[in-house]
Amino acid sequence: MLIGQSVIAPSAAATIFYSPWFPRQGDEFSAVMQCLRASGAVTFTCQVKTKNAEDSDSAATSIGAAFAITTTVGATTTAVRTGCKELVRYEFSAKGTGSDQWIHFRSNSPLWETN
Secondary structure, eight states: OOOSEEEEEOSSSOEEEEOOOEEOOSSEEEEEEEEEEEESOEEEEEEEEEEOTTSOGGGOEEEEEEEEOOOSTTOEEEEEEEOOOSEEEEEEEEEESSTTEEEEEEEOOOEEEOO
């Protein structure tokens, strides 16, 4: 069984990828990320994006500043966000300092504070 997601982190430019959209389920949520394994020095950040259902993906706006995900194995990073529209997703960015850098991480579903 595979748990988590592996991402190659090139040194030339950051790799950017997105989670699927998920519906808002409250006024506030906590994002929880955990590094399972990393090679070398990888800069790994997460930005929370939000939009309404009728908006295009390019119209999504950021909620708060991007937060760095700790690349220490087993370390957990948590960020609280408010101001969500109807849909929310994560935008991940990974960049290495040398060639063949990578990170394997997992992101649990957001923990919503119900109204």
